[in-house]
Amino acid sequence: MIAKMSHVSIYVIDQDSAYDFYVNKLGFTVHTDAKMGDAGRWLTLTAPENREQEIVLMPIQAGMSFTEDSAAQMRTLVRNGSFGFGVFETYDIYATYEELSNKGVEFIKPPTKEFYATEAIFKDDSGNWFSLTERKKQ
Amino acid sequence: MYTYPKAYFYRKIVMAKGYIDEHYDKPIDVENISHEACFSKFDFIRQFKKVYGKTPYNYLKAVRIAKAMELLKSDLSVQDACFDVGYSSLSSFSGLFKKETGLSPSQYQQAHRIRAELISRKPLNYVPGCFSENYDWKKEQF
Numbered sequence: 029m030i031a032k033m034s035h036v037s038i039y040v041i042d043q044d045s046a047y048d049f050y051v052n053k054l055g056f057t058v059h060t061d062a063k064m065g066d067a068g069r070w071l072t073l074t075a076p077e078n079r080e081q082e083i084v085l086m087p088i089q090a091g092m093s094f095t096e097d098s099a100a101q102m103r104t105l106v107r108n109g110s111f112g113f114g115v116f117e118t119y120d121i122y123a124t125y126e127e128l129s130n131k132g133v134e135f136i137k138p139p140t141k142e143f144y145a146t147e148a149i150f151k152d153d154s155g156n157w158f159s160l161t162e163r164k165k166q
Numbered sequence: 167m168y169t170y171p172k173a174y175f176y177r178k179i180v181m182a183k184g185y186i187d188e189h190y191d192k193p194i195d196v197e198n199i200s201h202e203a204c205f206s207k208f209d210f211i212r213q214f215k216k217v218y219g220k221t222p223y224n225y226l227k228a229v230r231i232a233k234a235m236e237l238l239k240s241d242l243s244v245q246d247a248c249f250d251v252g253y254s255s256l257s258s259f260s261g262l263f264k265k266e267t268g269l270s271p272s273q274y275q276q277a278h279r280i281r282a283e284l285i286s287r288k289p290l291n292y293v294p295g296c297f298s299e300n301y302d303w304k305k306e307q308f
Contacts, residue, residue, distance in 0.1 A: 035294060060285065060292050061285075062285045062289035062290075062292050062293065063289065064289060064290075064301075064303050064307075064308050065307075065308075067301070067302075067303055067307070067308075068301050068303065070289065070292065070293045070297070084297070086297075089301070091300055091301050091302050092299060092300045092301075092302065093300050119217075119218075119219060120216075120217045120218070122170050122171070122172070122173075122176045123176050123179060123180055123183075123217045123218070125170075126173075126176045126177060126180040127180045127183070127184070130180065130184070138168040138170065139170055
């Protein structure tokens, strides 16, 4: 029986820049930062109230998943905002919107009441977009 | 320009939180912050808790402990970490740290050192196999 998802991957253009964005702007915490010499870096973070799920900041580089050409194509797709990797939840969307905007986070949709929740959409430093939602109070 | 309900109110509350985030290492007077935010002290505490789930004082404690956890990951002594995050009493700091994290500051620091050493020596033990294969990280290399 599958119990839960332990790792979620986000493709990023530059891990150092992504580290600054997710840790210093979004307020996430480093879970594991393991350097593989020149071969790369395994960098995972956790969100404040979801410490058991690791968010993997995956660099786009040639290997099993990508050739050099397809890695370049993937970087273009990420920069162009082709990917939304998930939904983040907040208890107060207006406060979070205000705070993240002050920190320079780019919102492509401000907090908007939808039938399911109040939702905003922001982009990370690579170009990936995320929904930020405050659920309707029951 | 985008505006939203109670924008003025939110700007003040977020500013107050930002003040605590920046000045956690100094004595903070909630009354002063509420005055700067143009709230009564009672109203400020109530509204802050409504938005952030914690009173300003409890939020300050949480920020200090989080900062202490970061400092303890370096070679900083427990005493220095205690003073750097704004506590003047080592016993109060240690008691609060243990209450929040389940470990004393020195236990936390030691546990982190051991984990950091293990990650440094055998990093692939911390990477799921599907990912290490994807990046061609081999056990004999790392």
